[in-house]
Amino acid sequence: MPVWQIRVGTRLSRIAAVAGIVLVVVLAVLPAIASRNLIQDLIFVLTMLTLAQLWNVLAGWGGLVSVGQQAFVGLGAYALFAGIVMAGLDPVAAIPLAGLFAALIAAVLGPLLFRLEGPYFAIGSWVAAEALRLICAQFKSLGGGTGMSISPSELSQMFGLKAVQALLGLRPAAARDVLVYWLALLLAVLVTLGIYAFMRSRHGLALAASRDNAAAARSVGVRTARIRHVLWIAVAFATGTVGAVVYLQKARISPDAAFSVIDWTAYVIFIVVIGGVRTIEGPMVGVLLLWGLVTWLAQYGSLYLVVLGTLAILIMLFMPRGVWGAAARRWQWQLFPTQRWLGRSR
Amino acid sequence: MSGFDTIIEGVLLGGVYALFALGLSLIFGIMRLVNLAHGDLILLAAYLVLSATTALGVPLAVASLLVVAAMFVLGFVLQRLVLERVLGDDILPPLLVTFGLSIMIQNGLLLGYGADSRRLQAGAFESSSVTLAPGLSVGLAPLTALVTAIAAVALLQLIFYRTSLGRAFRATADNPAIAQLMGVNERNVYAIAVGLSLAVSVIAAVVFGIRASFDPSIGPARLLYAFEAVIIGGLGSLWGTLAGGIVLGLAQAIGGRINPEWQILAGHLTFLAVLMVRPRGLFPARRT
Numbered sequence: 001m002p003v004w005q006i007r008v009g010t011r012l013s014r015i016a017a018v019a020g021i022v023l024v025v026v027l028a029v030l031p032a033i034a035s036r037n038l039i040q041d042l043i044f045v046l047t048m049l050t051l052a053q054l055w056n057v058l059a060g061w062g063g064l065v066s067v068g069q070q071a072f073v074g075l076g077a078y079a080l081f082a083g084i085v086m087a088g089l090d091p092v093a094a095i096p097l098a099g100l101f102a103a104l105i106a107a108v109l110g111p112l113l114f115r116l117e118g119p120y121f122a123i124g125s126w127v128a129a130e131a132l133r134l135i136c137a138q139f140k141s142l143g144g145g146t147g148m149s150i151s152p153s154e155l156s157q158m159f160g161l162k163a164v165q166a167l168l169g170l171r172p173a174a175a176r177d178v179l180v181y182w183l184a185l186l187l188a189v190l191v192t193l194g195i196y197a198f199m200r201s202r203h204g205l206a207l208a209a210s211r212d213n214a215a216a217a218r219s220v221g222v223r224t225a226r227i228r229h230v231l232w233i234a235v236a237f238a239t240g241t242v243g244a245v246v247y248l249q250k251a252r253i254s255p256d257a258a259f260s261v262i263d264w265t266a267y268v269i270f271i272v273v274i275g276g277v278r279t280i281e282g283p284m285v286g287v288l289l290l291w292g293l294v295t296w297l298a299q300y301g302s303l304y305l306v307v308l309g310t311l312a313i314l315i316m317l318f319m320p321r322g323v324w325g326a327a328a329r330r331w332q333w334q335l336f337p338t339q340r341w342l343g344r345s346r
Numbered sequence: 347m348s349g350f351d352t353i354i355e356g357v358l359l360g361g362v363y364a365l366f367a368l369g370l371s372l373i374f375g376i377m378r379l380v381n382l383a384h385g386d387l388i389l390l391a392a393y394l395v396l397s398a399t400t401a402l403g404v405p406l407a408v409a410s411l412l413v414v415a416a417m418f419v420l421g422f423v424l425q426r427l428v429l430e431r432v433l434g435d436d437i438l439p440p441l442l443v444t445f446g447l448s449i450m451i452q453n454g455l456l457l458g459y460g461a462d463s464r465r466l467q468a469g470a471f472e473s474s475s476v477t478l479a480p481g482l483s484v485g486l487a488p489l490t491a492l493v494t495a496i497a498a499v500a501l502l503q504l505i506f507y508r509t510s511l512g513r514a515f516r517a518t519a520d521n522p523a524i525a526q527l528m529g530v531n532e533r534n535v536y537a538i539a540v541g542l543s544l545a546v547s548v549i550a551a552v553v554f555g556i557r558a559s560f561d562p563s564i565g566p567a568r569l570l571y572a573f574e575a576v577i578i579g580g581l582g583s584l585w586g587t588l589a590g591g592i593v594l595g596l597a598q599a600i601g602g603r604i605n606p607e608w609q610i611l612a613g614h615l616t617f618l619a620v621l622m623v624r625p626r627g628l629f630p631a632r633r634t
Binding site for chain 2: 059060063067112115116118119120123124126127128130131135137138145261262266269273277305306308310312313317320
């Protein structure tokens with residue numbers, strides 16, 4: 001029996017796992033009693049949480065600081081609308097296809113953008129997103145530059161909608177919100193668990209090593225270019241899927257909204273920064289803080305964004321690990337531990 | 347001859363893009379900092395000049411000089427109080443801080459000036475033109491933009507290669523630790539670099555603000571054009587940046603001539619095409 005062993009879990013993390021399962025079950029049955037407003041708010045929280053987790057793994061752990069993730073939200077949204085309007089697909093079936101479409105474009109763009117190192121990759125990804133926005137605005141059948149709506153009647157035959165209506169006794173519009181809510185919850189859980197499992201696997205370790213020192217990582221056999229490329233495509237797939245889910249609820253699309261850098265990247269970065277970069281818990285804390293700020297301050301428009309920008313800068317300067325990161329360091333909290341501890345086996 | 351017109355228009359537009367790009371290129375070259383707020387700082391400068399001309403009632407040239415001084419100080423202070431604390435091996439903090447700054451400035455301008463389009467008033471200068479050859483006349487303002495861009499590149503080259511400040515810039519860019527051992531004050535060099543970058547951006551803002559109307563939301567697009575000019579031209583070369591700006595201006599002018607909706611898109615696609623065939627840019631610096 002070896003004397004040394006590596007531990008990842010902690011007692012707190014085992015309690016957190018049980019609490020997490022309870023929370024997900026509660027969230028899953030919530031539509032039975034919750035108001036439509038709360039469900040819509042929670043769709044926002046869950047989709048933003050998923051986007052934040054994805055950006056966190058890409059930029060935080062992977063070192064691919066993208067400011068162009070709105071590209072994949074927009075592509076997913078446009079692919080969903082194209083699938084429904086042009087191909088006559090069932091909306092629920094179109095969602096994974098939208099993700100695949102975003103992944104396909106990411107696979108094409110990746111090799112180009114990876115030629116830009118470090119910080120230049122950030123602006124390069126932004127340029128790519130702008131180019132894609134302008135291209136989407138060229139499709140007159142999808143509303144061109146002004147965008148288009150999908151009528152409720154087109155969505156009334158959607159897979160699962162009748163079942164939700166019958167189950168909860170709701171009108172079609174409210175039932176669609178519930179269906180989207182469940183999809184958003186499913187995505188948030190799958191993405192969070194997927195990232196957690198990935199970061200605890202040897203591939204996660206390889207990714208972190210590629211970011212910290214690419215040359216050293218290559219010297220111990222990590223294929224740094226490949227792992228980043230695969231991560232970039234996988235994140236684009238999930239981001240596109242989220243975009244499709246978000247726009248299934250909105251049922252109205254325009255290039256400016258679907259490719260908005262503020263809505264899909266600035267907010268997401270804010271969530272990760274304020275919660276704590278390179279932790280699974282950080283985005284969860286961050287999204288709740290953003291939700292609070294949105295509820296209190298959104299009526300002030302521009303001032304609200306000035307406050308968000310200022311807060312993000314102050315957090316970076318004085319609490320670079322974010323709210324969760326600072327708390328975790330102080331009290332040794334690890335709900336989703338990704339650090340490895342070397343200790344004597346008992 | 348509309349084809350020739352388009353080329354002239356593109357080259358002159360390129361001068362403005364080169365001016366946008368110089369400030370960005372300068373601080374990246376010296377301190378490896380990519381300033382995501384660059385476009386919004388250009389907009390801030392344009393609004394400050396606008397305020398100086400309307401509130402103080404001074405001529406445009408005087409207002410520009412005042413704002414050049416103000417933006418230099420702002421850049422110096424910004425580096426000393428904010429950016430200096432986040433520069434390091436990790437590229438994430440400086441990117442996030444400048445991105446936060448971008449959102450702050452953009453929305454601050456929206457609060458202060460509203461969303462209406464504005465323009466800098468330069469009197470008869472705006473609409474007058476010069477005749478270069480029979481049948482060929484170009485607007486004085488766009489021509490001045492290009493000449494200013496060339497002058498700015500020449501001046502920056504002079505500072506870089508003929509002054510002790512330039513030597514300190516180059517030494518710090520090569521190896522900050524050894525530059526410090528040789529008595530270079532790294533903190534001051536960086537702060538002066540950011541100040542200089544913002545001072546150059548004021549010139550870009552004035553030249554741009556006379557040519558076209560602006561509103562608070564267009565900052566990020568200026569950043570993207572500046573960035574495209576730098577990458578198309580090739581990193582580490584100021585003359586390359588000027589050429590990159592002209593290539594971008596030409597691409598936009600030609601795209602816009604084919605279909606007005608394609609103007610911006612043509613610029614972006616040219617950038618991606620250059621990245622595909624010449625990832626180090628068209629005119630890269632000889633040493634890396």
